[in-house]
Amino acid sequence: MLWRKLARHASVLIATVLLGGLLSAILVRLAPGFDVDELQLDPRLNAESIHAIRESRQGERNILRFYFHSLERAFHGDLGTSLSLQQPVSTLLRERGPLTLRLVGMGLLLSWTLAMAMALSAAWLRIPAYDALSTILSGAFLCLPAAVLALFAVLWNVPGSLAIALIVFPRVYRYARNLLAKAYSMPHIIMARAKGLSELRVLFWHVVPVVAPQLLAVAGVSVSIAVGAAIPVEALCGFAGVGQLAWQAALSRDLPLLLNITVLVTLVTLLANSSADVIGHVLGGRQA
Amino acid sequence: MRVLYKNLWRRAACVLLLLVAGVSLSADWLAPEGYAREYREETSAPPSRQHWLGTDEIGRDRFARVLYGTRISLLLAPAAALLSTFMAAFIGGLAGHLGGAWARTAMAVTDLFLAMPWLFLLITVRAMMPLNLSPMISVLITFLLLGMLGWTSAARVLCATAGSLRDSDFVRQARASGIRSSRLFWIHVLPNLKPVLYAQFWISIPVFILSEANLGILGLGVAEPMPSWGSLLKELEGLISIGDEPWKFVPLVLLVIVVTSFQLVLSDQEQVAA
Secondary structure, eight states: HHHHHHHHHHHHHHHHHHHHHHHHHHHHSTTTTOOOOGGGGGGSOOOHHHHHHHHHHHGGGGHHHHHHHHHHHHTTOOOOBBBOOOOOOOHHHHHHHHHHHHHHHHHHHHHHHHHOOOOOOOHHOOHHHHHHHHHHHHHHHHTSSSHHHHHHHTTTTOOOHHHHHHHHHHHHHHHHHHHHHHHSSSSHHHHHHHOOHHHHHIIIIIIIHHHHHHHHHHHHHHHHHHHHHHHHHHHHHHHOOHHHHHHHOOOOOOOHHHHHHHHHHHHHHHHHHHHHHHHHHHHHHHHO | OOOHHHHHHHHHHHHHHHHHHHHHTTTTHOTTOOOOBBBBTTTOOOOOOSTTTTTTOBBBBBHHHHHHHHHHHHHHHHHHHHHHHHHHIIIIIHHHHOOOOHHHHHHHHHHHHHSSHHHHHHHHHHHSOTTTTOHHHHHHHHHHHHHHTHHHHHHHHHHHHHHHHTTTTHHHHHTTTTTHHHHIIIIHHHHHHHHHHHHHHHHHHHHHHHHHHHHHHHTTSSSSOOOOOOHHGGGGGGGGGGTGGGGGGGHHHHHHHHHHHHHHTTTTTHHHOO
């Protein structure tokens, strides 16, 4: 059963990643302005040079041919060359990947720690004022654009991972708080607390098994939010990561780079969601 | 008592939203000089009687720009939300109504869009627009993109709701009486999707306001000299400390007030949409 689920997830993942890359390439190709290159606006260039620039992009005109050719090369380890940075895409991703991984990883860790600490204390204490205060705090962060939090991170010289954490935190907190509040109002948990079981024992023996599958699903989604948040944070804080690379690729209409980043981002978010789903399935199976 | 407080907050939020919308709609009267006039002798000026929020680095009146920017963001975010709700109703609702392969295909497309982080997708597509767009076209394209790319999560909910209606007694009875599938959808299914559609519409508005702000700060939003909350917030990029020029935060404060008000008003709608 588990193997079947894993195989289904793997096939859906591969199909979605491939289609995601194709979709990105089609969107880029069909969007007006695909042929417009900043270089063409350079007044120093003569007509011949502008024509040569246009000709150099002819290979990308047939999007299907371009996409399948890119896929074929990717299977051989060649991800193409960035048009704007004139460097192999694989080198760029290898150089910038670890920084983004660190930023997103730390951001997720911080946001989950903060969200769970606040959600758990709200469920344990059951003080309306504390609950209202934490809800207002998370709501305030929810009302701020991710890019503004990134700007504040620059202004106050705080780590970028903290900015990512504050972007992810309110989303996680809202779900966690609601889930925990619901779990703590279940009759068997009320009974366990009334009988004097320690809070930690109630949490790990009775609450966690109830909320774990849903929290795992939220964990999968939070990876996607954190990856999305990495773009403004890296772009505005000046971190040379994949998020900044995606922004630069989009601004310079760098199709090979954009295509590879889309595939990478889709792969990461799908892997996170699928892993959360499979772990939730395994945990659910054990409980049953 | 709690319900009373909740209603009180909700009413206050409604009043605030109406107030902000009303003031922004009277921008032509409150700031008749417009948002683009440059007072070259008063660049980067602090607030004064003539310029309530000072001027920007090329001498444009910040108060006028905030008023016109608020009007653009507050008018076009609902327009984008309307477009995305229509698309979600058409794609998700119809797929759920038809079921089978249609629903599976529509949901596969939806999953594809949902697999990519929202901001990443927006940036990718927005950056592909021509470089020499007129400001008005850039406004339209920015909000059109928000509407055209923001339908996915709503479509998923609508597909599930329409799918559950497909097996309901009244739909079966209507089908048994020989009604055409398209008529069944328009007359019987769509009216039953209204609560979810309303909820999705209202929920999308603050999401689109925040997305436009993100795009604007990243330089991919509304083109100059047209103001929007995004382009106004871009001014914060050059700030060295908060205390020096606090008036620059007025667009941010306004944005937070509006989004918070929407959240307060929509606290029940989220449950309908889920």
